[in-house]
Amino acid sequence: MTRKRGELLRDDTNAKIAGVCAGIADYFGWEVWLVRIITVSGLFLGIGGFVFVLYIAAWLVLGKKSQVQAELKTTGSQAKTAVKDKHVEIKTRVWQRGEAPNQVLKHLSNEFNEIELRLRDMERHVTSTKFQLNKEFNNL
Structure with missing residues (x-):
């Protein structure tokens, strides 16, 4: 299943700490729990400092998804996004979202x-x- 990728943003609506893992999962179309397990495993398996620095950098650099959507709605350029999307994704693999x-x-x-x-x-x-x-x- 091919999916058009958008911008890489922090998903603050599904966030546990800062929404970085939820944003990465949304960008790649994966389940959020899988990205969180990979991140926590990276912290404990010897590359913890690198993963921690990357997480903090992503927290500071990436924009919030809710703020970007609010800006799009106020500009009126994306009026169709306000309509409820009835598209349903079918999960074909365990790690895919849907x-x-x-x-x-x-x-x-x-x-x-x-x-x-x-x-x-x-x-x-x-x-x-x-x-x-x-x-x-x-x-x-």
């Missing part, structure tokens, strides 16, 4: 049930006598 296939199936089933109910309401309205009467008045 939902398990059975959860995606349940999600899609619920979506199709909602669509079917809306379609039934529309059919009921179009086939009603009130709709026919309004249509005839509009044609006059």
Whole structure:
């Protein structure tokens, strides 16, 4: 599964300390727990000083994701981002971000049930006598 990468930002909404691991996981499309385990393992397996310095540098250098999204919404250039995105990612590997296939199936089933109910309401309205009467008045 190919995914278009955006900017590398700190994800302060899913942060435990500063959001660096959550931002890296979001950038690469991985699970956050995997990036955190790799970071903590690096701290304890001999390269701790290097990992600590990189983490602090990323904390200071990377921008916050929530601030960037707020700036985009205020400029109005990204009005479509305010609309709820109904895209669901399917997890094909353990380390990838997304939902398990059975959860995606349940999600899609619920979506199709909602669509079917809306379609039934529309059919009921179009086939009603009130709709026919309004249509005839509009044609006059």
